[in-house]
Amino acid sequence: MDEPTIKDRADKVEAVFSYFYDFERADPKTPVVDILADLRHFCDRHCLDLGDLDNLAHSHYLVELEEERQKGRWPKAKRRASGRKGRRR
16 A cells, blocks of 8 residues: 555545534634644643654654655645744754
8 A cells, every 4th residue: 555645644634623623614723723732631641742752743744745745746845844943952
């Protein structure tokens, strides 16, 4: 089976979000903020470090993005990947 594309991955997230949110009436930022807050609670419950997991996820994101660019399936970024401006590591 082929690896999912970035479009497939984004479509999957949108499908999950649309289960809980009406995108025709809600700001698309709302489900992202709510899910991130809920992930923090989940990580607290399971003694997981969300910051570490986010850094790992960001690494995966960059690899996936580069793979798509190399295959010509994703345009070059016009801004810094994932909008992490000013974030310190």
